[in-house]
Amino acid sequence: MSVDATTVRRIAHLARIAVSDEEVAPLQGELNAILAFVEQLSEVDVEGVEPMTSVTPMAMKKRSDVVTDGGHARDIVFNAPETEDHYFLVPKVVE
Amino acid sequence: MTVAVNPKKLIKGGLHDWEVVIGMEIHAQVTSRSKLFSGASTEFGGEPNDHVSLVDAAMPGMLPVINEECVAQAVRTGLGLKARINHRSVFDRKNYFYPDLPQGYQISQFKDPIVGEGEVLVDLPEGETITVGIERLHLEQDAGKSLHDQNPTQSFVDLNRSGVALMEIVSRPDLRSSEEARAYVTKLRTILRYLGTCDGDMEKGSLRADVNVSVRKPGEPLGTRCEIKNVNSIRFIGQAIEVEARRQIAIIEDGGTISQETRLFDPGKGETRSMRSKEEAHDYRYFPDPDLLPLEFDQAYVDSLAEGLPELPDAKKARFIESYGLSPYDAGVLIAERSSADYFEAVAKGRDGKAAANWVINELFGRLNKEGKDIETSPVSATQLGAIVDLIGEGVISGKIAKDLFEIVWSEGGDPRALVESRGMKQVTDTGAIEAAVDEIIAKNPDKVQQAKEKPTLLGWFVGQTMKATGGKANPAAVNALLKAKLGIE
Numbered sequence: 001m002s003v004d005a006t007t008v009r010r011i012a013h014l015a016r017i018a019v020s021d022e023e024v025a026p027l028q029g030e031l032n033a034i035l036a037f038v039e040q041l042s043e044v045d046v047e048g049v050e051p052m053t054s055v056t057p058m059a060m061k062k063r064s065d066v067v068t069d070g071g072h073a074r075d076i077v078f079n080a081p082e083t084e085d086h087y088f089l090v091p092k093v094v095e
Numbered sequence: 096m097t098v099a100v101n102p103k104k105l106i107k108g109g110l111h112d113w114e115v116v117i118g119m120e121i122h123a124q125v126t127s128r129s130k131l132f133s134g135a136s137t138e139f140g141g142e143p144n145d146h147v148s149l150v151d152a153a154m155p156g157m158l159p160v161i162n163e164e165c166v167a168q169a170v171r172t173g174l175g176l177k178a179r180i181n182h183r184s185v186f187d188r189k190n191y192f193y194p195d196l197p198q199g200y201q202i203s204q205f206k207d208p209i210v211g212e213g214e215v216l217v218d219l220p221e222g223e224t225i226t227v228g229i230e231r232l233h234l235e236q237d238a239g240k241s242l243h244d245q246n247p248t249q250s251f252v253d254l255n256r257s258g259v260a261l262m263e264i265v266s267r268p269d270l271r272s273s274e275e276a277r278a279y280v281t282k283l284r285t286i287l288r289y290l291g292t293c294d295g296d297m298e299k300g301s302l303r304a305d306v307n308v309s310v311r312k313p314g315e316p317l318g319t320r321c322e323i324k325n326v327n328s329i330r331f332i333g334q335a336i337e338v339e340a341r342r343q344i345a346i347i348e349d350g351g352t353i354s355q356e357t358r359l360f361d362p363g364k365g366e367t368r369s370m371r372s373k374e375e376a377h378d379y380r381y382f383p384d385p386d387l388l389p390l391e392f393d394q395a396y397v398d399s400l401a402e403g404l405p406e407l408p409d410a411k412k413a414r415f416i417e418s419y420g421l422s423p424y425d426a427g428v429l430i431a432e433r434s435s436a437d438y439f440e441a442v443a444k445g446r447d448g449k450a451a452a453n454w455v456i457n458e459l460f461g462r463l464n465k466e467g468k469d470i471e472t473s474p475v476s477a478t479q480l481g482a483i484v485d486l487i488g489e490g491v492i493s494g495k496i497a498k499d500l501f502e503i504v505w506s507e508g509g510d511p512r513a514l515v516e517s518r519g520m521k522q523v524t525d526t527g528a529i530e531a532a533v534d535e536i537i538a539k540n541p542d543k544v545q546q547a548k549e550k551p552t553l554l555g556w557f558v559g560q561t562m563k564a565t566g567g568k569a570n571p572a573a574v575n576a577l578l579k580a581k582l583g584i585e
Contacts, residue, residue, distance in 0.1 A: 059388065060391070062166070063129075063134065063161065064164070065129055067136045068129070068134030069129075069135045069148035070134075073142060073143060075149075076144045084251065086142065086145070087252060089250070090194040090241075
């Protein structure tokens with residue numbers, strides 16, 4: 001599996017990472033090297049083997065349905081570049 | 096599942112008839128106190144960003160921990176949809192960028208949802224019942240809310256809804272008309288409300304639908320579909336389907352083709368329009384969320400939840416028909432809301448079920464609708480209405496007087512039995528008194544008596560006069576019998 005320049009641009013756009021034209025070729029090379037490395041795994045026969053999700057056999061922890069958080073709108077928006085009345089302000093997005 | 100083509104449901108095009116094929120994705124907000132993966136409140140509204148934890152705001156280093164009640168609610172809903180419950184399911188990240196999604200991905204379930212295939216029985220107004228297949232139900236996070244009208248160049252983002260648990264319920268494309276689609280959503284909403292897993296409040300956005308619409312000539316393979324996003328009322332769902340189907344038919348009949356896309360319904364303009372910006376976002380790059388282990392439980396857990404389920408609408412309807420002798424239509428009306436069904440049962444208990452149903456549906460519901468009230472705020476309690484039904488059954492009051500009594504109880508309250516006494520509303524069953532009134536009317540109207548012999552329908556006039564003379568309190572059956580005998584009418 002390998003990626004072409006168009007795919008590199010697309011992935012960058014989907015991840016909202018600005019990639020200049022000069023960066024595309026080097027990134028393509030790096031990504032393909034990574035993919036080739038990972039591809040070695042396909043040599044292993046995993047027929048009938050369940051994908052491993054955790055190294056320790058444990059069940060997912062669950063919370064009980066209790067309100068334990070909230071009430072700190074000021075902290076929530078504290079790092080935002082722009083706020084008003086504890087709303088985040090962003091460039092207009094509308095359909 | 097194959098659905099037989101019903102010619103009545105086809106849409107007439109300019110050239111020939113078209114069949115519309117509809118599938119739906121319903122987003123139902125899970126009823127819970129706190130969010131799916133954080134301890135912030137799910138309460139509707141609130142000050143901006145007040146019901147938000149650092150998890151919901153996607154601050155670095157925060158880890159999601161699942162709310163066990165949301166899991167239970169999803170399983171209950173699955174059971175209510177007669178669906179397969181998956182003892183192991185997986186949470187995935189659905190990646191896309193939008194300002195009201197601070198994580199940059201929605202935690203959802205893609206490959207292994209918590210609930211698999213099920214079905215919903217949907218009763219249509221003409222008495223037909225269809226089975227709508229459920230493909231799956233999965234748990235996912237809601238996004239925040241953007242306000243666009245506060246400022247000309249900026250959108251305001253409130254994350255109070257961010258992270259609230261949703262159930263996405265995906266139907267098979269088994270629906271063949273806007274009417275079926277509306278009936279399906281109505282039924283699904285009823286089931287969710289019975290289960291107590293979603294309040295079904297569409298005005299508050301607790302239930303939203305994405306509607307997939309395509310058209311085809313009957314018998315042909317499925318056409319290309321368009322998805323109408325976020326339709327938030329049952330009426331709009333119907334309208335959106337109608338206009339979208341007609342739009343597609345017009346394009347195809349003009350020789351064009353439908354391109355698969357996401358559209359928005361504009362109720363004001365009565366049209367759907369393309370949401371182009373959503374197109375490229377369709378590459379969601381799902382992958383299992385490394386912050387969350389698979390969700391696993393055993394059959395004993397499912398069984399314990401099944402035991403706690405209430406009687407569901409279909410079972411209740413069948414029981415109402417069976418034990419109270421109701422028509423399927425009346426039973427359907429009564430079970431639409433659990434509170435109405437409970438009210439009816441309180442009235443019907445130990446009484447004639449049909450009479451109780453008539454009073455609840457015709458008098459009470461009619462009156463509640465007129466006044467814009469619902470059953471919870473009914474001025475007439477089930478006990479009071481039951482007493483009115485008893486008074487009729489015992490022959491103490493006539494049906495006509497009962498309506499007057501209902502009015503008094505509605506506006507003034509009070510014990511119906513005591514009111515009948517204190518206001519002298521008792522029916523006169525004493526034949527002597529009725530006979531006296533009948534005799535007087537006959538004596539005063541010899542011409543009418545003569546006519547009645549040739550024209551028996553004049554009996555009605557005599558009944559009316561007698562009722563008038565007795566202040567409406569004469570027993571109608573007794574009046575009829577007496578008049579027939581005296582006038583010599585069969």
